[in-house]
Amino acid sequence: MKNYHSLLARMNRKSLQVSMKGTGMQNGRRKSHIHGTSLDFADYRIYHPGDDIRQIDWNVYGRTNKPYIKRFQDEKEISVSILLDATSSMKQVPSKWELARELAASLAYITLSHEDRLSFAAVSTKLSFHRKGSVHNKRTFYEIVDMKEQTINESFTQSLISSLSAPSQMIVLITDGLEALSLFEESFKRLKFRNQPIWLIQLLSETEINPHLSGDIQLVDSENGKMVDVSLNNSIKMLYKKRLTQHNQELEILCATHGIRYCQISDKLDIQTIILRELAFTGLVQ
Template sequence: MNNQQALLSKLQKKRLNVKTRKRGFHKGSRQSNRFGSSQEFSDFRLYQPGDDVRQIDWNVYGRTQKHYIKRFLDEQELSIAIYLDATSSMKKVNKKWELARTIAAALSYIVLNSEDRLFFSAISSSGVQPIKRKGSVYSRRTFVEIMQLNQPEKAGEFIKNLSKTAERKQQLSIIITDGLEPLNEMETVLKKLAAFKQEVWFIQVLATEEAHPSYSGDVKLVDSETDSIVNVSISPSIITEYEKRLTEHNRQLETICRRFGGQYVFAKESRDVQSVLFHDLSGKGLIN
């Protein structure tokens, strides 16, 4: 069994634990605590005026001479959006892109395998159309498609494009990015999603080299988004200051996520995807 097959096997019975459970228009496989028209029996209760007489169990009436109706667990479908940062900055380090893409593919698989509705978008990846699907029949196919996403040479800014394309009618939005764009822009997007009454999971994926640079001396830094070039002399003190600022940036990002009721998960590209899914997300109660 290869790595992908082993991962899919572990994902088979997993579900995303979404706090916002707004009733969808179609049935899903996710049980709510309400009662409705699904086929999974719950219990009986005495018939009351206005109840559907077709739900009366005549076998129970024959034994008790009382009218009882069957209650069934209601089912509800969730609409879940997954936004993957597919900009140049994500793809400069292959292992970072690989981890982010695999997390997106795995979560998409869980969504579809749970019979929920998926909206997946590789933001700023030119030529890649959003995926809109529902049903476990598409789960494996969608996983493979996301894992095969190519790497275009140029791409725009993730957060600005996400703000333009964010779907309104979702119960959960999952954002997978390196989180290195301006905090005020990310706050604007999170505020917008919160205004849509959506739950948000923000998964920040960073390369080890981004978190702890190993550069020294005179180097030429190229912005992967704009191609702008900056010549700098890097010393240990500059590295220390950079790491301090990045730590503070990430701390503020987590604070912003929590302010709008979101969940924040940090993952370095050196991590194994199963560790992120089954330790970090499961540990926060996001996957069960």
């Protein structure tokens, strides 16, 4: 098993950047637009009959001869939904599947470490759960990293909506994005009505981006398990790379059309680089 001690220690200082302010009902570590009783000063307002007289700032009263009340910024939780593509396509390349689990586990860890509420689902498996608070952060991280649930449904896009079992202030989708764009568009249209920030992280393996195989080979169709005879030469590989690039570009445009933040990463990067550099650069992690 990998040693994640350094990664976990550094992620304790990170948080997910959510464009809407915290509006949850429970206390958390995010600043809300609601004024409450945290230790962070917000502003003053004039005293009104019925206000708690203990909140009057007597120093200000002495200077202005007017009773002002200190207002503090309350801290409210947010709810984050993380949906990990666990289809056969994601599991076909071991390095990609391992990194996908590490990525989902890291984002879940950051969420819980800030006392926020997490909804996690490995789409196309039976694994899903809801948790809140830093007391669960390490256990959840290793549970996701070590998950071995069997795929029971092959389609990420068709299972996506049913996997969102709880309302949230942010949705993070982790997928290779290799399903038909029409299926993604249908899912995006349904997600749009939830009116919340959505991130799509497209994770691809280097062997998918730059296939190194050549000659007459047999490939396994990840969706149905059948063997396919393929003759790979330079022209075929160039055509494949062109189509993959076009597919990825159209997926990015589709995300932008539906207000979804898009980020593409490769399994040539390690998880610490992705969390602390790549996702920090995109603005998801701060």
